Amino acid sequence: MNAISLAIQGAGGPAKVARQCGVSVQAVCFWRDGKRTLPAEHGITLEKMNEGRIRCEQMLPDVDWAYIRSTKPAPLPEVSHG
Template sequence: MDAIERAGGQSALATKLTKTAKESISHARVWNWINRGKKAPAELCPLIERVTGVACERLRPDVDWAYLRSTVASELTQPIPSATPKEASHG
């Protein structure tokens, strides 16, 4: 897996992911992705991409990343509902 090489090894990737993820990613979990034929979870691929530079499309070619990226992009460009302005009371 290119991401592991770019990160500096399995432990280094696990450490980098743990520092930026909302959960602890163990060395054993990364090992399983490689040695037990398991794939990195799709939800972690954007994080792996961020810390290693290896595109999600290379990590999980079975996921329709173009669709997911466009969906997220359209959600990010939706206007934010304006808050109701608080009335200032000047006594």
């Protein structure tokens, strides 16, 4: 069993992962079965759902996770209501 399959299983199965990621159960099964590539943002969700037991680096080794983990989103600009 590959890391993505283990992560999906550890997260509670395809239906639970689909709800958390906002995708169809079929999409999750395609990721699990290797028919589609797991998008990086969903790899992060799966890692969190597994409480870090299965890391993004294991699921998607070709992604530069060191860079992604070191970057922070830019803060949203202040909006004045006046």
